[in-house]
Amino acid sequence: MSDAYTLNKVTFSYPLSKVAAVKELTFSVEQGKTTVLLGPNGAGKSTLMDLLLNWIKADSGLISLYGKPIYEYHRKELGKIVSLVPQKEISRFPFTVTEYVLFGRSAHMGFLENPKAKDIEIALKTMESVGILPIANRLVTTLSGGESQLLLLARALAQQPKVLLLDEPTSSLDPSNTALVVSILKSLAKENITLFFTTHDPIVASECADNVIMLRDGNLLFSGPGNKAFVPSVLTDLYKTGIDTLAYKDKTIIFPTF
Amino acid sequence: MKSSNRALFITIFALLVVVFFSLGSGRYPKGGFTNPFGLLDDPLFKSVLLEVRLPRIILALTGGAVLATSGFVFQMIFANPLIEPGFLGVSQGAAFGAALAILLFPFSSLIIQLSASFFGLLALFLSYHLAKRFHFGGWILRLILSGIAVGAIFSSALSTIKLLATPGSSLQDITFWMMGGLYNSSWKTAWTILPIMWASLLFFVLLRWRINLFSLDDKITFSLGIAVGKEKTLFLIVATVATTAFISVSGIVGWVGLIIPHLARGVFGSDGRKALPGTLLFGSIFLLISDTLGRTLFSGEIPLGVITSFFGAVIFIGVLSSRQLKVKL
Numbered sequence: 001m002s003d004a005y006t007l008n009k010v011t012f013s014y015p016l017s018k019v020a021a022v023k024e025l026t027f028s029v030e031q032g033k034t035t036v037l038l039g040p041n042g043a044g045k046s047t048l049m050d051l052l053l054n055w056i057k058a059d060s061g062l063i064s065l066y067g068k069p070i071y072e073y074h075r076k077e078l079g080k081i082v083s084l085v086p087q088k089e090i091s092r093f094p095f096t097v098t099e100y101v102l103f104g105r106s107a108h109m110g111f112l113e114n115p116k117a118k119d120i121e122i123a124l125k126t127m128e129s130v131g132i133l134p135i136a137n138r139l140v141t142t143l144s145g146g147e148s149q150l151l152l153l154a155r156a157l158a159q160q161p162k163v164l165l166l167d168e169p170t171s172s173l174d175p176s177n178t179a180l181v182v183s184i185l186k187s188l189a190k191e192n193i194t195l196f197f198t199t200h201d202p203i204v205a206s207e208c209a210d211n212v213i214m215l216r217d218g219n220l221l222f223s224g225p226g227n228k229a230f231v232p233s234v235l236t237d238l239y240k241t242g243i244d245t246l247a248y249k250d251k252t253i254i255f256p257t258f
Numbered sequence: 259m260k261s262s263n264r265a266l267f268i269t270i271f272a273l274l275v276v277v278f279f280s281l282g283s284g285r286y287p288k289g290g291f292t293n294p295f296g297l298l299d300d301p302l303f304k305s306v307l308l309e310v311r312l313p314r315i316i317l318a319l320t321g322g323a324v325l326a327t328s329g330f331v332f333q334m335i336f337a338n339p340l341i342e343p344g345f346l347g348v349s350q351g352a353a354f355g356a357a358l359a360i361l362l363f364p365f366s367s368l369i370i371q372l373s374a375s376f377f378g379l380l381a382l383f384l385s386y387h388l389a390k391r392f393h394f395g396g397w398i399l400r401l402i403l404s405g406i407a408v409g410a411i412f413s414s415a416l417s418t419i420k421l422l423a424t425p426g427s428s429l430q431d432i433t434f435w436m437m438g439g440l441y442n443s444s445w446k447t448a449w450t451i452l453p454i455m456w457a458s459l460l461f462f463v464l465l466r467w468r469i470n471l472f473s474l475d476d477k478i479t480f481s482l483g484i485a486v487g488k489e490k491t492l493f494l495i496v497a498t499v500a501t502t503a504f505i506s507v508s509g510i511v512g513w514v515g516l517i518i519p520h521l522a523r524g525v526f527g528s529d530g531r532k533a534l535p536g537t538l539l540f541g542s543i544f545l546l547i548s549d550t551l552g553r554t555l556f557s558g559e560i561p562l563g564v565i566t567s568f569f570g571a572v573i574f575i576g577v578l579s580s581r582q583l584k585v586k587l
Binding site: 107 | 292478480484528529
């Protein structure tokens, strides 16, 4: 099995902060698998996502992407490999859905280029794959929470990435949209796309995860396959509150024991 | 034909009509209606048309395009539909820079231009960093407030320069120039700024799609594979240099960069592929109409800045009152 990301003793502190946001993280993200990042609020999940995006640079340690240090990638080159689905995004200008998804093509275009027929075709195809083709001409400023999430997913997919980073992809969604996003993520996993996402939703985590990374106070608490992660002792340790699991059909149900 | 293409076509046609009327209106040697075909034989008429009217019209068209597209670029880059270069102190900085140069080096238009550009960029830099230091309000509000403060500082510095200037020579120059206008246009002044303005317009038209990307959060634009800091800086420098070049000749001509992009987005949508060329053409039409009105309405000239401010403010009130605009301060 090859790895998409390999992290070796990665440490990062924000300027003016005495405490490191993440400390000596060492783990790998398997190519073509779904890795879920778990941790309580303030554990360093967002920092880790920013590091994987190369938006911030590690103070020490090395992050490699497909065997090459991430800082050696040209910005545009990286944009063709890794794409980001942010938790939410506000556009202050009323672009149409199609125009917005087309932004995802920029890494594949030259500085002076405008989107070509091929780019539009790819944008429309990704819109179809997440089911937002019917709202292609709506303005992004008028979309519901669920539609917005699918829009951001479509734009990230228009980048044709090998690795998709998602920040809380289901946090603002109702159950039916959550189910829709989960089913899309699972179908992407089958297409050999590496998925790496944060979530606070244990059901989404256990449903999607091949592998799990757990962070607490910037430290790596656990790195391993999902079936070893979703056990009461590990989860209780992570969230510092009583958590139990229950086997139901082929699923693991995770719940806090208040 | 797609509706936005039709709108573009109609706009170009409107532009030609305005140019035609602007060329024809104003004082010519012979009164009343004259046979247009005989006119070109008249040397005086020919010289008014080709040496006075034509450079002024070309300057107004280009200047309107520059002010409007720079406003469009600023709005995209600061993800803020409520700003234009003038709101970030750029115009006031440029005005100060130009006045300073008029005072110290009265005869060098190149130095006046360079000084206007330098202080325009300086004002932009100050506004941006001041806005980052404010600890209250959203980004849009902070940027507008810091722009007002920086603009006010340069305005007061400008007034001080007026006090220092010699009455009878440089004071008059500065005062006339500050009111804003193209009344002393000639080919000589036009050619000092036209090349750089045309180059900037070409730059923006070529990059009309890419400019969209900068309206997103920086991290998002970065994740799309764009070196966001470098490219934003490049766009801002080009927009500021073009704007200050025009200001160095015309004086402060406000509001164009704020309202014209709104009108163009209303017609062509938000995508820069259509909205930017639309903004460019609307800006040209707006400034040429304003300038033509300014020189023909009364026997004396109304300064261009006065006219654009009046129309600009009226349209701005209309835009702010419309339900389309959704801005979170």
